[in-house]
Amino acid sequence: MISVEHTRKNNDVILVGIDLGTSRTAVMTNRGFKDIIHSVVGYPKDVIGLKLVGKSQVFGEEALRHHSALTLYHPLEDGVVREASKSDYNAAYELIKHVIEQARQGSGDEVCGVIGVPARASIINKELLVKLAQDLMSIAVVVSEPFMVAYFLDKLSNSIIVDIGAGTVDICGMKGTIPSPKDQVTLLKAGNYIDERFESVILQRYPEAQVTKNSLRIIKEQYGFVGTPPETVKVSMRVGGKPLELDITEELQLVCESIVPDIIEHLEAIIRGFDPEDQQQALLNIYLAGGGSKIKGIDSFIAGHLQEYGDVRVACVADPDYIGSAGALKMATEVPPELWNQVGFLS
Ligand SMILES: Nc1ncnc2c1ncn2[C@@H]1O[C@H](COP(=O)(O)OP(=O)(O)OP(=O)(O)O)[C@@H](O)[C@H]1O
Ligand SMILES: [Mg+2]
Known part of the structure; x- marks a missing residue:
């Protein structure tokens, strides 16, 4: 948790x-604006x-649409802003600035905000992100995503x-305060990893398949x-130029399940990090968020792997x-924004 102090005018x-x-x-605002x-x-x-x-810079979908004409930056590639890279920093700055401009909807009023960032960035990029938030808003705090959830x-x-x-x-044990680094763990096998595995298993089975990571992600x-x-799961794909209907059920299951063992292993470590008298309640309050939580059956699959802990609710x-x-x-x-950096749980 990082805070930036200013006087509200x-x-x-x-x-x-x-x-x-x-x-x-x-992004969401108190005036009803909402966008992703x-x-x-x-x-x-x-x-x-x-x-x-x-224009000299383009964001989001528009940038992806014109990708061949542009140099693209994903400022938080592995969940952190690479500090050595000036262009990563600038891209992060411009992206947040753009999002705030959209959210303003033409109003000249002062903007105060809470920015959630990947847990790893909230630890590794603290100063950098504070500076960025400070430059763009009157009062701002940076918190880790799991905490906001x-x-x-x-x-x-x-x-x-x-x-x-x-x-x-990101797996985060909530203990009534801002989570300390030992209460959170960041694993690098997530959605992008599934997409990479998916591409390689499809190409292994159908070496002549014409697929892109993006089409497999969809x-x-x-x-x-x-x-x-x-x-x-049957999809049509071109193999060696010819359209074919392929059953990819097994491949898809394999790659989606490939991220689960690490999640279970670290979930168990986080559970053990709770006081013994709190562990049961923590086991009944496991919440899955993020786009990957939309993988069908993932809640019961994870719960099934925690069976030996007794009552578990995911x-x-x-x-x-x-x-x-x-x-x-x-x-x-x-x-109130004036208190963001004074309130106990935010300090
Ligand atoms: N219905 C779905 N089924 C499976 N995966 C999905 C689904 N919808 C989105 N995803 C995946 O979720 C991931 C994006 O999730 P999310 O938007 O939470 O990521 P993010 O917050 O930008 O990333 P991070 O938390 O790593 O910073 C992508 O890999 C995407 O393919
Ligand atoms: Mg996220």
Whole structure:
């Protein structure tokens, strides 16, 4: 938890909650604005690119659409801003600035906000992110994503948040305070890892298949599952130029399940980190968030692997795309900005 102190000059403030993710950034404001964009910034490669897109920087979907004309930056590639890279820092800065400009909707009012970042970035990139937030908003705090999820759910104590994102899975034990580094763990096998594995198993089985990681990601997002297959997954793909209908049920199951063993191993370590009298309650309050929580059957699959602990309840949060920014906005609204860096749980 990092805080930036400033003096608030007027009462007419726009409060924003931002969830700065590796793959997508969500924002919500106290004036009802809500949006989610891909965390990517593109700069035209040359004058032709500039002419094509008509501006010197492009964000989100628009940047992905014009990818061949642009140099693209994903500022939080592995859940952190690479400090050595000036362009990563600039891209992160421009991305947050863009998101805030959108969220303002033309208003000149002061903006105060809570920015959630991957747990690893909240530890490794502390100073950097504070500086960034400080430059862009009057009052700002930077918190780790799992904490915002717990805040939204009102589960700040004896609960465990498992945020399955693109670059990282963050597991965080909530003990009524800001989680210390030993209460959280970041695993680098997450959504992107599934996509890479998926590509390699498909190419292993069909060496001539014409697939892209992006098209496989879309298939994963539509059909991804673990445990008993809910349906046979058949997709049409071109193999050696010819369209073929392929049954990829087994491959998809294999790759989706590939991230689970690490999650279980570290979940167990986090459970052991609770006081023995609190462990039972923590086991009944395990919440899955992040885009990866939409993999079908993942809640019961994880619960099944924790059987020997007795009563266990694993639940997927209702709106994984917005829960982080909703938690950030909730915090921004409930606690007056002047107190953000004084309130016990935020200090
Ligand atoms: N329905 C779905 N089934 C399986 N995976 C999905 C689904 N929807 C999204 N995902 C995956 O979830 C990941 C994105 O999740 P999310 O938006 O929570 O990431 P993020 O917050 O940007 O990343 P991180 O938390 O690592 O910073 C991507 O890998 C995406 O493919
Ligand atoms: Mg995330």
